Amino acid sequence: MAKTVMITDDTAFMRMTLKNVIEKNGYTVVAEAADGEEAVALYKEFRPDMVTMDITMPKMDGITAIKEIMKIDPNAKIIVCSAMGQKPMVIEALSAGAKDFLVKPFDAERVVESLRNISS
Amino acid sequence: MDISSFKEVFAAEARDYLQSLNEDLLSFENDPRDKTTVDEMFRAAHSLKGMAGTMGFDELAEFTHEMESVLDLLRNEELQPTQDVINALFASVDTLEVLLEQTINEEPITSVREQIAMLEALTKKRPEVMPEPLQEEAAAVAVELDEFKRETLKQGIAQGFAGFFVKVVLRENTVLKSVRVYTVFQAVEEVATIIQSNPSVQELEEEEFDDTFILTVLTKESAERIQQIVENISEIEAVEVEPVALEDGQALEPELPKAPAAETAAAVEKAQPAAPAPAAVRQHRPEALVRVETERLDKLINLVGELVTSRTQVLEMVKVEDSIGALDQLDRVTTELQYAAMSLRMVPIKQVFDRFPRMVRDLAQSSGKDINLKIYGEMTELDRSIVNQIGDPLVHLIRNSIDHGLEPAADRTAKGKPAAGTITLGARHEGSHILIEISDDGQGLNRERIRAKAVEKGLLSPDHGPITVSEAADLLFSAGFSTAEQVTDLSGRGVGLDAVKSTVESLSGTIEIESEPGHYMRTVIKLPLTLAIIKALMVVADGETLAIPIQAVRENLQVERSQIKTVQQHEVIMLRNEVLPLYDLAECLGFKPLETEGPLSVIVVEIRGQKVGFVVEDLIGQQEIVIKSIGGILSDIRGIAGATVLGNGTIALIIDNSTLIG
Numbered sequence: 001m002a003k004t005v006m007i008t009d010d011t012a013f014m015r016m017t018l019k020n021v022i023e024k025n026g027y028t029v030v031a032e033a034a035d036g037e038e039a040v041a042l043y044k045e046f047r048p049d050m051v052t053m054d055i056t057m058p059k060m061d062g063i064t065a066i067k068e069i070m071k072i073d074p075n076a077k078i079i080v081c082s083a084m085g086q087k088p089m090v091i092e093a094l095s096a097g098a099k100d101f102l103v104k105p106f107d108a109e110r111v112v113e114s115l116r117n118i119s120s
Numbered sequence: 121m122d123i124s125s126f127k128e129v130f131a132a133e134a135r136d137y138l139q140s141l142n143e144d145l146l147s148f149e150n151d152p153r154d155k156t157t158v159d160e161m162f163r164a165a166h167s168l169k170g171m172a173g174t175m176g177f178d179e180l181a182e183f184t185h186e187m188e189s190v191l192d193l194l195r196n197e198e199l200q201p202t203q204d205v206i207n208a209l210f211a212s213v214d215t216l217e218v219l220l221e222q223t224i225n226e227e228p229i230t231s232v233r234e235q236i237a238m239l240e241a242l243t244k245k246r247p248e249v250m251p252e253p254l255q256e257e258a259a260a261v262a263v264e265l266d267e268f269k270r271e272t273l274k275q276g277i278a279q280g281f282a283g284f285f286v287k288v289v290l291r292e293n294t295v296l297k298s299v300r301v302y303t304v305f306q307a308v309e310e311v312a313t314i315i316q317s318n319p320s321v322q323e324l325e326e327e328e329f330d331d332t333f334i335l336t337v338l339t340k341e342s343a344e345r346i347q348q349i350v351e352n353i354s355e356i357e358a359v360e361v362e363p364v365a366l367e368d369g370q371a372l373e374p375e376l377p378k379a380p381a382a383e384t385a386a387a388v389e390k391a392q393p394a395a396p397a398p399a400a401v402r403q404h405r406p407e408a409l410v411r412v413e414t415e416r417l418d419k420l421i422n423l424v425g426e427l428v429t430s431r432t433q434v435l436e437m438v439k440v441e442d443s444i445g446a447l448d449q450l451d452r453v454t455t456e457l458q459y460a461a462m463s464l465r466m467v468p469i470k471q472v473f474d475r476f477p478r479m480v481r482d483l484a485q486s487s488g489k490d491i492n493l494k495i496y497g498e499m500t501e502l503d504r505s506i507v508n509q510i511g512d513p514l515v516h517l518i519r520n521s522i523d524h525g526l527e528p529a530a531d532r533t534a535k536g537k538p539a540a541g542t543i544t545l546g547a548r549h550e551g552s553h554i555l556i557e558i559s560d561d562g563q564g565l566n567r568e569r570i571r572a573k574a575v576e577k578g579l580l581s582p583d584h585g586p587i588t589v590s591e592a593a594d595l596l597f598s599a600g601f602s603t604a605e606q607v608t609d610l611s612g613r614g615v616g617l618d619a620v621k622s623t624v625e626s627l628s629g630t631i632e633i634e635s636e637p638g639h640y641m642r643t644v645i646k647l648p649l650t651l652a653i654i655k656a657l658m659v660v661a662d663g664e665t666l667a668i669p670i671q672a673v674r675e676n677l678q679v680e681r682s683q684i685k686t687v688q689q690h691e692v693i694m695l696r697n698e699v700l701p702l703y704d705l706a707e708c709l710g711f712k713p714l715e716t717e718g719p720l721s722v723i724v725v726e727i728r729g730q731k732v733g734f735v736v737e738d739l740i741g742q743q744e745i746v747i748k749s750i751g752g753i754l755s756d757i758r759g760i761a762g763a764t765v766l767g768n769g770t771i772a773l774i775i776d777n778s779t780l781i782g
Contacts, residue, residue: 082296087296087298087299090296090299091299091302094299094302094303094306095306100303100353100354101296101299101303101354103295103296110354110355113354113355114354117352117353117354120352
């Protein structure tokens with residue numbers, strides 16, 4: 001059975017690009033969240049195998065969302081997505097429990113590698 | 121905590137580090153294979169960086185950081201120690217010196233962008249060595265561990281852990297390398313304890329590394345498991361896990377005897393690279409030292425000086441027959457205290473000599489001459505104030521040797537001399553003096569050229585015949601004389617040896633040149649050990665008490681008037697077949713000449729190698745005196761070196777015998 005993924009990003013464009021890459025590579029995108037709060041709620045509902053998490057988002061930022069999700073599921077597999085120059089936040093996300101990180105602009109191969117690595 | 125109060129300590133220590141960087145660079149240039157030296161330099165640069173960072177001296181910290189990066193590459197043999205690299209490092213040390221002094225003195229900091237760019241160029245242009253096919257350098261994973269880390273590993277083993285080197289190569293275009301490293305650390309730390317990381321965590325954080333880093337870990341997991349864990353991290357090009365082996369050959373991996381014996385042996389070799397040759401083992405700071413401000417030291421020495429005066433005063437007041445044990449004790453203790461205080465002022469001349477290997481090296485390079493510098497007696501001690509002032513004259517003399525003395529290699533070979541010239545710099549004690557020798561095996565004094573120059577400068581009449589070596593030397597020391605045919609970077613700026621001579625003389629010293637034309641030239645500077653307290657012979661002339669420094673005094677005589685002869689209208693006396701010119705000390709100083717009947721007290725003094733007799737009114741005896749400068753407008757009086765306060769509170773002038781007679 002294909003692994004399930006939830007995409008979290010406040011821009012529809014990014015969600016779309018990511019979804020395209022992810023589904024092309026045999027994963028199923030089961031949910032898309034536009035902010036941290038939504039991500040936490042959708043995680044509870046769908047329990048996806050993996051999550052991509054943007055950092056800068058309205059309502060609840062990615063780091064808080066990671067912390068919340070880790071509370072719900074300590075085994076959650078989250079990939080944090082950042083822009084260049086967000087190094088301290090990436091580190092914070094990683095120490096909060098994210099398993100890997102991606103830096104925008106995304107490289108399709110990197111996205112797939114990351115999914116493969118954290119799901120193994 | 122106010123960090124600025126540590127500035128002095130910082131400055132002193134930083135200067136030490138710069139000095140040792142200079143020395144290490146010199147020895148590194150001679151033997152670029154000596155890994156100990158590079159390590160030493162790296163540590164020095166690293167420590168400097170840390171110190172500067174702590175003080176908030178960002179420019180310094182940044183620059184040392186760049187330097188450290190270059191040294192790190194050298195250390196890891198990723199950069200070849202070419203002459204360019206070495207020159208760049210020498211230049212960097214110079215830049216650091218400037219930066220340091222500007223920082224300490226709170227002067228505006230010169231921009232070092234160019235120098236930084238130069239260093240950066242070095243760290244970038246080196247050929248890629250690291251990411252070679254990994255299988256081939258399987259045993260090269262090992263890194264050097266310090267004592268503490270090795271001990272930690274040993275103890276880990278004892279508790280059933282295995283030690284591994286984990287070599288991780290990041291993909292070439294990895295973004296946020298430091299964060300990637302962080303994920304590796306995170307993953308590894310879940311199953312292992314990281315003992316060490318090469319490059320250091322700090323360097324990894326600052327992305328001061330290529331693509332490769334090596335972790336030394338203790339774990340209960342297998343090598344395969346560690347490998348798998350790291351391989352599962354994104355953007356990892358390659359991972360390699362090797363058991364750690366210590367120098368005693370004991371593989372730190374009891375459960376995993378998988379490494380073939382040969383491989384382990386190779387790892388052992390790597391783990392303790394270059395069992396350093398005994399000569400290379402350095403003692404960086406062999407003694408425990410306390411840094412004291414020189415002002416405080418001077419005050420102490422001054423006070424001891426006063427105490428010596430007071431003691432003399434007390435001893436004078438108490439009649440000899442009243443003198444009891446307690447006074448003898450006072451006398452002895454003050455004398456010892458005085459020597460102890462004086463010894464505080466004494467520093468090894470090494471402080472000055474240390475700068476010359478570097479200078480000679482630079483000058484050898486820029487002049488294209490091959491030069492060996494031999495140094496001896498650098499631990500010879502002399503007064504700090506002399507050490508501080510003797511540096512410039514020595515620089516001058518050494519430059520002269522390189523510029524005018526040593527011939528180009530081709531000329532030397534033609535003369536049957538070794539192609540490389542030798543300059544000898546040395547110091548040794550001789551009685552209460554120190555002798556400093558600067559000699560070279562070059563062409564010696566060119567008397568003809570000196571004569572011609574002297575004629576041109578109007579110092580000699582054009583019809584003056586050939587001159588002797590000592591006449592040539594005298595000319596060299598006269599003001600404004602310089603034989604340099606063109607003004608070079610090295611010497612010949614016209615401030616000639618006369619400046620050297622006057623500095624030496626202001627230190628109560630003498631300077632002499634010996635030379636055999638075509639073969640060598642040797643300059644010997646003779647200096648007193650200390651300038652603060654001297655032994656003097658107290659005499660009376662025209663009712664005034666005067667002090668004659670004892671070093672120059674040869675003997676005292678009672679001379680009958682009948683013994684005085686006149687040669688060429690000058691009074692002389694015969695002393696053991698030597699003819700001594702006789703002077704009246706009072707008259708020399710412009711006092712009223714002695715007019716008494718009966719035998720005369722004559723002090724025999726040696727002036728510039730020549731014995732001279734001085735008639736004095738009375739002889740008081742030997743005494744230790746504290747030299748005080750007269751200062752101000754009176755400081756340049758011919759024949760007077762200073763003054764001292766006597767036991768009875770009166771002042772006595774100190775005779776400067778070198779300028780007493782013309």
